[in-house]
Amino acid sequence: MDKKATLTLHDGRKLEFPVLSGSIGPDVVDIRTLYGKAGVFTYDPGFLSTASCNSTITYIDGDAGVLMYRGYPIEQLAQHCNFLEVCYLLLNGELPNAKQKSEFDGIVTHHTMVHDQLSRFFNGFRRDAHPMAVLVGVVGALSAFYHDALDISDPRHRTISAFRLIAKLPTIVAMAYKYNMGQPFIYPRNDLSYTANFMRMMFAVPAEEYKVNDVLVRALDRIFILHADHEQNASTSTVRLSGSSGANPFACIAAGIACLWGPAHGGANEACLQMLEDIGDVSKIGEFIGKVKDKNSGVRLMGFGHRVYKNHDPRAKLMRETCHEVLNELGLHNDRLFKLAVALEKIALEDPYFVERKLYPNVDFYSGIVQRALGIPVSMFTCIFSLARTVGWIAQWQEMIADPEYKIGRPRQLYRGAQRREIVPLAKR
Ligand code: CMC
Secondary structure, eight states: OOEEEEEEOTTSOEEEEEEEOOSSSOOEEOOTTHHHHHSOOOOOGGGSSOOOSOOSSEEEETTTTEEEETTEEHHHHHHHOOHHHHHHHHHHSSOOOHHHHHHHHHHHHTTOSOOTTHHHHGGGSOTTSOHHHHHHHHHHHHHHHOGGGOOTTOHHHHHHHHHHHHHHHHHHHHHHHHHHHTOOOOOOOTTSOHHHHHHHHHHOBTTBOOOOOHHHHHHHHHHHHHHSOOSSOHHHHHHHHHHTTTOOHHHHHHHHHHHHTSTTTTTHHHHHHHHHHHHOSGGGHHHHHHHHHOTTTOOOOTTBOOSSOSSOOHHHHHHHHHHHHHHHHTTOTTOHHHHHHHHHHHHHHHSHHHHHTTOOBOTHHHHHHHHHHTTOOGGGHHHHHHHHHHHHHHHHHHHHHHOTTOOOOOOOOOOOSOOSOOOOOGGGO
């Protein structure tokens, strides 16, 4: 049965719109013809009730605390798959069989080196530049290095660019870190896994051999899996909007990275760790929570709350588990900030302020502690998130380009500025 929604306007006109159903999740009212029929727009700043596209990639049920990539629950993916299998899944819709996996891993592995001239690009940045500033610039610059496959109407070109981005992001992120540290760049090694190779490029120095620790590699791989996609969030919508004009994928991903940098999005784990440092001790939690509840203080409990999850963020639970594993492996189970985070989480979850507003820990609450334990400096956290999210951005961009309904994104506005007026000559103003 065709579902319909009826809108009654202020002048009494009744208009009918189709209601579209997805495979799961709420129905959406298709209002594309609203302006043509009635001459009015809808008003929805922040897209609180607006579906900007249709997608088959990621599903979130924020009330139930569910996250699935291509139908697979995040808990199962985190337990049974590695990051490159998840990349294959996000890009192709299905998990790979053994042959497909080996081919896919091989292609990614053989694209990990960057054009040698790109290394000189780094010299244009100050050493103390934030690595995210460097990342935005260098990823944007990739289109100047790999312009042999930038025809976005050619599916083969799109696939080549996708492989390049997924394969080269770890190399570029590690280079941004090494540049900041004043250490030489470490070239990728093709006999290592994607994540082990990244850790080596980050932490090896030419003077000594780097020992891969499987527990730590698995932890970082899980961070990558948990951050790989999250449907139409701010940075993904930025990538889609940039791509809707026909911009090349490197430019679109650079735009996504810029958006992710903000503290309300990807920068939250950095802000969360800073918050734990500022609180300093379990005895100060009460005072801090008091500030959070005081609307005039402007203080938020970082790593808590989410636009979509009004229940536990399933990624936060997996991240807490990984946090335990990493701290145990490194003999840091008495880590001061971890203990503080656990105590803060417990107190907040019992406080009516957070309960009433359905504010639960999100993925960032524990990811900063894990990354710090892995030796990743705070300023690199959002770069790690960018690395992991690149596959999601690319999958969403690919989906958009291949969608026959895709159009340039062009929101409308409710104009509240001055009405027409005439210029008064300068001498008379
Ligand atoms: N601490 C204190 N109060 C909060 C918080 C928080 N972290 N988050 C929301 N609130 C309050 C907010 O003040 C408001 O209260 P009231 O109704 O009295 O005005 C109510 O909860 C609803 O907040 P909102 O700002 O309308 O919610 P939103 O959906 O627009 O914001 C958010 C979502 C993630 C921006 C917000 O929860 C936040 O700022 N959290 C802290 C930053 C953070 O951890 N961000 C990472 C998000 S997860 C990573 C990702 O997926 O990118």
